[in-house]
């Protein structure tokens with residue numbers, strides 16, 4: 001048993017995207033693929049000698065094997081200690097919490113999040129910083145640069161660690177602490193939310209359905225809802241994490257969480273429905289007959305968070321990703337707090353939270369969270385909604401109606417066009433970028449273009465810039481569409497079209513109908529059909 005230095009050569013394309021490196025599982029299983037990236041990651045953060053790292057993942061196929069590889073490489077690279085979730089499991093927000101509270105030097109999270117799992121599906125890996133948040137672009141760029149020059153990696157060769165036994169063990173010279181993945185997270189939630197009030201509401205008859213989609217949140221939701229809060233067994237469905245997510249696509253949106261949607265739109269709908277994704281950082285909130293769009297959820301939480309004990313002093317400020325609707329902006333205005341706009345991806349919120357500028361962040365892609373960790377947090381969002389319901393005594397539909405009556409309604413939808421040939425998607429973006437300067441004043445049906453640009457972010461904390469973060473076309477009157485290419489897919493290109501219009505009078509329209517002219521204008525201006533041959537989206541959220 002010894003440390004081996006293995007010769008290798010750079011592997012093309014190991015560039016982290018919106019949230020880490022994601023590829024087909026079989027790519028990760030290829031010779032040296034994971035090892036190369038892990039060594040580049042360790043080198044890219046300045047080495048791991050003497051450091052403490054948190055390691056865990058969402059339980060998808062290859063999670064266990066990959067965890068052993070990472071531990072063996074951490075040991076061989078001189079890490080002092082690894083903190084690992086039992087059976088290599090940790091939800092992304094729980095990993096973020098451990099990284100922060102145990103004052104570690106960061107962590108490695110194994111997940112392809114909302115992408116399907118299994119030997120023929122997706123796998124992913126990312127590095128989180130000592131603040132618990134995803135590595136910023138400066139670090140992911142350094143990691144990518146290192147992948148291009150790597151010639152060897154170090155790995156401990158010996159028996160793997162038994163990850164099923166909670167306790168302390170050793171791998172070479174490195175100490176390995178195997179911890180309960182759920183416990184510390186439940187403690188944190190108990191400090192933020194009014195558990196007795198939520199438990200009373202459940203005792204008084206609120207029926208909840210939590211769809212864990214056979215992914216990581218099952219054990220967390222069971223411990224909290226069915227354990228601490230006293231909801232009946234069976235409240236959590238698809239609650240056992242499976243390596244292939246039971247064939248489910250663990251993306252909590254109306255398309256993929258259709259079982260939950262059917263139940264919530266049906267006659268005997270429970271009072272509250274919710275779902276989370278593969279790694280537990282996303283959430284979908286649904287009331288009986290009432291789907292809450294993520295952008296609206298963010299706005300409702302901004303308006304009501306002060307009812308939860310952890311937020312009773314009010315919010316410092318809020319932030320949303322650029323394609324997320326401006327619903328939260330008007331809440332921030334009413335509250336007199338700052339509202340920041342960032343590119344897509346949670347990594348851009350970290351600086352704002354660390355600097356004490358914001359305490360609530362959200363994305364239109366079913367991501368909401370606060371500065372309790374540095375990742376978005378699905379179970380947190382569910383508990384925040386339950387706390388708001390318990391404190392106000394209102395149902396989801398009542399909360400939404402009152403919210404829109406007070407702030408107006410940003411009709412919003414995202415249309416995804418999946419598995420487009422990369423060249424075609426790139427050509428569409430290039431063409432669109434090429435004509436941005438001439439779009440002002442352009443008339444499309446009832447809409448006139450007021451401004452069009454390619455979003456560039458200037459981080460107000462560290463002064464870094466990120467260019468080409470999505471093309472936005474704003475019409476007179478404030479309606480807009482945004483187009484960008486996904487940075488989390490593993491085959492071809494996914495084009496995301498984000499559509500929005502503000503309405504202060506007609507509050508009960510069907511979103512697709514309310515957005516009809518914006519949709520038509522977006523198709524015409526992007527020449528979507530000419531470029532891609534597509535006329536209708538694969539997924540609508």
Ligand code: VG1
Pocket residue numbers: 018019112113114277281282321344345346363364365367485486487488489496
């Ligand atoms: C998508 C979402 C983005 C989210 C990211 C990671 O990225 O649009 O808002 O932060 O996934 O979410 P993209 O580049 O495919 O649009 V998760 O739940 O994968 O950690």
Ligand code: CO
Pocket residue numbers: 113114277278279280281282
């Ligand atoms: Co996720």
